[in-house]
Every structure is written in structure tokens, then in C-alpha cells.
Amino acid sequence: MKKIFPFLLLPCLAFQQPVKKTNDHSVANKTVTVYTTADSTTLRISNTATLQFKDFGQPKETEPCIFVDPSKKFQTFIGIGGALTDAAAETYAKLPKEKQAELMQALYDTKKGIGYTLARTNIHSCDFSSDSYTYVAEGDADLKSFNVEHDFQFRIPFIKQAIAAAGNKLTLFVSPWSPPAFMKSNGSMLHGGELKKEFYQSWANYYVKFIKTYEKEGIPIWGLTVQNEPMAVQTWESCNYTGEQERDFIKNFLGPTLQKDGLGNKKLIAWDHNRDLLYQRASTVLNDPQAAKYVWGIGFHWYESWTGGGKIFDNVKRVSEAYPNTHLIFTEGCTEVFNPTQLNSWVWGETYGRSMINDFNNGTVAWTDWNVLLDEKGGPNHVGNFCFAPIHADTKTGQLNYLSSYYYIGHFSKFIRPGAKRIISSSSRGQLLTTAFENTDGKIAVVVMNQSSEKIPFRLWISGKAAETVSLPHSIVTLVVN
Numbered sequence: 001m002k003k004i005f006p007f008l009l010l011p012c013l014a015f016q017q018p019v020k021k022t023n024d025h026s027v028a029n030k031t032v033t034v035y036t037t038a039d040s041t042t043l044r045i046s047n048t049a050t051l052q053f054k055d056f057g058q059p060k061e062t063e064p065c066i067f068v069d070p071s072k073k074f075q076t077f078i079g080i081g082g083a084l085t086d087a088a089a090e091t092y093a094k095l096p097k098e099k100q101a102e103l104m105q106a107l108y109d110t111k112k113g114i115g116y117t118l119a120r121t122n123i124h125s126c127d128f129s130s131d132s133y134t135y136v137a138e139g140d141a142d143l144k145s146f147n148v149e150h151d152f153q154f155r156i157p158f159i160k161q162a163i164a165a166a167g168n169k170l171t172l173f174v175s176p177w178s179p180p181a182f183m184k185s186n187g188s189m190l191h192g193g194e195l196k197k198e199f200y201q202s203w204a205n206y207y208v209k210f211i212k213t214y215e216k217e218g219i220p221i222w223g224l225t226v227q228n229e230p231m232a233v234q235t236w237e238s239c240n241y242t243g244e245q246e247r248d249f250i251k252n253f254l255g256p257t258l259q260k261d262g263l264g265n266k267k268l269i270a271w272d273h274n275r276d277l278l279y280q281r282a283s284t285v286l287n288d289p290q291a292a293k294y295v296w297g298i299g300f301h302w303y304e305s306w307t308g309g310g311k312i313f314d315n316v317k318r319v320s321e322a323y324p325n326t327h328l329i330f331t332e333g334c335t336e337v338f339n340p341t342q343l344n345s346w347v348w349g350e351t352y353g354r355s356m357i358n359d360f361n362n363g364t365v366a367w368t369d370w371n372v373l374l375d376e377k378g379g380p381n382h383v384g385n386f387c388f389a390p391i392h393a394d395t396k397t398g399q400l401n402y403l404s405s406y407y408y409i410g411h412f413s414k415f416i417r418p419g420a421k422r423i424i425s426s427s428s429r430g431q432l433l434t435t436a437f438e439n440t441d442g443k444i445a446v447v448v449m450n451q452s453s454e455k456i457p458f459r460l461w462i463s464g465k466a467a468e469t470v471s472l473p474h475s476i477v478t479l480v481v482n
Contacts, residue, residue, distance in 0.1 A: 025070040027463065036472065037476050038473070044402075054465060056464065066460050073438070075422050076365060077418060078366035081372075083120040083121065091395060094393070099398045115417070117417070117418050118170070119170050135147060135148055146209045163220075174221055177239070190236055201253055226241075229274075270299070273299075275316060327365045348404050352405045356409070370389070373391050412447060432456060444480070446480075
């Protein structure tokens with residue numbers, strides 16, 4: 001896909017339960033700047049129009065509208081970003097210096113890129129590592145041999161460059177895929193298995209060791225998840241917990257250990273798996289006050305479509321409704337089964353756009369893509385579990401390929417900035433999906449995604465005034481009310 005960067009950034013920002021405000025949200029003298037990405041065009045987050053508001057009053061049913069109400073405010077937005085995995089770091093290291101600089105600008109620059117502010121990384125190996133490894137010697141339950149020497153070759157330098165590119169304001173959380181083999185019931189880091197009870201404390205200490213070691217290296221850690229995909233038996237690093245096991249590990253070991261070791265301010269995130277079991281897992285942990293007091297949020301992924309019926313977005317809303325003081329964070333998603341002939345497919349962007357709009361509208365405060373970068377094979381990956389990323393590098397030529405997903409994510413991350421509040425944005429047409437946020441500087445960012453093959457004229461309607469524009473087929477726009 002041809003690389004086309006926009007050159008303007010208009011920041012934006014978001015939180016949860018509605019708060020009434022008496023602010024004057026008149027748009028009488030305001031303009032709207034439109035940024036567009038559309039299939040079968042060269043438009044990629046391109047500044048395509050400046051609109052004026054006019055008196056409009058009551059719309060007719062025949063007049064498509066996006067209705068925005070800035071007086072109704074919800075969750076506070078934390079950020080959008082992607083995972084800084086071993087695979088991303090190794091691929092990055094193979095690029096020429098000028099392409100490395102281009103990548104960092106594309107991901108983290110707020111004017112020439114898409115302004116990522118959030119990141120995730122793995123605690124020792126995951127599937128997107130070239131090998132399976134831990135930070136301790138076999139059988140060392142006391143963690144006396146603990147060291148992260150493995151990560152100094154690729155991942156630590158990569159993360160440090162990402163932090164610098166983000167202006168030293170990168171919100172980073174960490175996740176384990178499996179405890180060391182000797183701590184598990186199946187004696188392997190792979191193929192599921194469970195954490196043996198006699199190693200609960202040792203494993204809790206492992207998180208502390210990792211966080212403190214990374215922070216000594218100048219990599220601040222904002223939060224952590226308990227376990228990546230705790231209900232999945234994978235051919236790669238995996239470990240299984242029932243809801244009760246995760247609850248008790250948090251309540252009796254991980255939570256108290258973080259507090260005791262001075263890490264009680266780290267944001268502890270439970271579940272970190274699909275939307276399908278989201279409510280059951282959240283309620284199992286959060287209905288126990290002794291566990292819930294340690295939990296900042298509930299993380300979720302999007303891989304539940306195999307259960308039938310597609311994406312279960314309402315489960316996110318159920319948790320938001322039942323536990324309004326607990327944060328919801330999307331912790332991983334990617335499009336699977338890599339095929340190099342499909343790099344230019346438009347479906348990848350629409351998959352991201354649909355998920356992000358629904359997740360934010362249902363109370364999500366932060367959204368994390370999987371690998372920020374992969375190579376021409378969709379890896380490296382030590383079990384052949386290759387997939388797509390928003391940016392792929394051809395390590396033979398150094399070329400960077402920007403997928404439609406990169407631009408769709410950018411329509412959110414570039415214009416919705418940390419601290420923004422989600423506001424009401426309602427569509428009168430099923431083909432047009434929408435969400436909106438008001439940034440801390442007062443600018444409003446309204447995202448509208450056209451899922452159809454139709455060109456749809458519509459009006460952006462706020463308090464009896466409207467600005468007219470057109471949504472191109474299979475497109476996404478961000479309308480910034482200045």
C-alpha cells in the first residue's frame with residue numbers, strides 16, 4: 001500500500017458514567033475539518049474539506065445525520081497503541097536506519113504519524129518470539145538467577161526508541177504468556193497447563209522482578225495483566241486459570257505482593273482474553289471485594305467470532321454497566337492467518353474500525369493492537385502462528401507496507417488524545433458507524449465509518465445546527481470541530 005502521511009494533527013481526549021455539564025456547546029462560529037481514508041482512492045487520513053455549520057433544526061427521516069451531544073460525557077480516554085513484541089523488535093533491527101526512523105515517526109509522531117500513546121510488551125517469550133525463553137534457570141523458584149539479558153539484543157532498545165519517539169509519554173503495560181515450565185502442571189511453557197499452587201508466590205515475585213528490572217533500565221511500567229488468554233490451550237506459551245483461580249491468585253498473592261514491594265500503583269488488569277466470557281470472568285473476580293480492591297481493569301481481546309454470531313460487543317457494555325468503577329481495556333487484536341497477497345485488502349481496516357467504534361461506545365478507555373510491526377512472512381514466530389500487523393516490513397528490501405488497518409487506527413489515535421471524554425454520537429443510518437470524543441482543549445473529534453458500497457451524503461448535527469458532507473464508499477472520516 002502506498003505510504004501517504006497527513007501533515008496536520010488536531011488533538012482530542014475521554015471517561016465512564018455520564019456527567020452533566022452546563023458548558024455552552026454552541027457551534028455557531030465553529031468550523032469542521034474533515035480527514036478521509038477511502039477504498040479505491042489515494043486518500044489516507046487526508047484533509048479533504050472544511051465545513052461550516054448552518055441552522056438546520058429538526059431533520060427529516062430522509063436526511064442522514066450524525067447527531068452529536070457534547071453535554072453528555074462518559075469515560076476518560078487513556079490511549080491507543082500496539083504491542084512491542086520480540087517479533088516487532090527483531091524485524092525493526094533488520095531495517096535500514098532511515099526506515100527505522102520512518103517507522104517510529106509513522107507510529108508515534110502526532111503530526112506526521114498516528115500518535116500512538118499506549119503499548120504492551122511480553123514478560124519473557126510469547127508466540128511472537130523467535131524462541132521460547134524465560135529469565136531464570138530451570139528450577140530456580142527463589143529467582144536468584146533472574147536476569148533479562150535476552151531482551152537487550154532487540155526488545156529493550158526497541159522499546160526505548162519507541163518511548164523517545166512518543167515524547168517520553170508512552171503508557172506501557174506488560175503481560176505473561178506462561179510461567180517457567182517447572183512452575184506448571186504440564187512441565188512445559190507450551191500447551192496450556194496450570195500454575196502449581198506451590199509456585200503461586202514465586203510467580204507473583206517474578207512480575208515484581210520483571211517490572212523493577214525494566215524500570216531500572218529506564219522503561220516505566222504503567223500496568224500489567226495477570227495472564228494472556230487464561231482459557232486458551234495454545235501450541236505456544238500458554239497457561240490456564242479458571243475465574244476462581246485467577247481471583248484467588250490476585251487476592252492472595254499477586255495483589256498483596258505488588259503492594260508489599262512498592263508497586264501498588266501499577267494498574268492490575270484481569271481476564272485479558274475474549275469478549276465471549278468477559279462478563280463471567282469479570283464478575284467472578286470483581287464480586288469478591290478482597291480481590292477487586294487490587295484490580296484496576298478488565299482486559300479483553302476480539303478473537304471470539306468462532307463462537308458464532310460474530311463480535312459480542314454487548315458483553316463489553318454489560319461489564320461497564322455492572323462495574324462502572326472498573327476500567328475496560330482492549331488488550332489485543334490482530335487479523336490472523338497471514339497471506340502476503342492480501343496486504344492491500346480493505347477488510348483489515350474495516351475490521352479495526354468496527355471494533356474500535358463499538359468498544360469505545362460500550363465504555364472502553366484504551367485500545368491496544370497486537371504487533372506494531374511484522375516481517376514479510378507475518379513473523380517471526382517460533383510456532384508458525386503468522387498473522388497481519390498494520391505495518392509489514394520487507395526485510396530484504398527494507399520497504400515498509402502500510403495496511404488499511406494502519407490508517408483506520410490512525411483516525412482514532414491521531415485525533416483522540418489522552419484525557420479526552422467520550423460524548424454522544426448517534427447515527428440515523430445503519431451503514432454509518434460513529435463515536436465521538438471531546439479533547440481537553442475543547443476540540444471535538446467525530447469518527448464516522450461507512451461500511452457500505454454507497455456514497456452517503458450526511459449532516460453532522462449539533463444543537464440545531466448542521467454541517468453537510470459526503471461519506472465515500474468503504475471509508476472512514478474524522479470530523480474535527482474546531
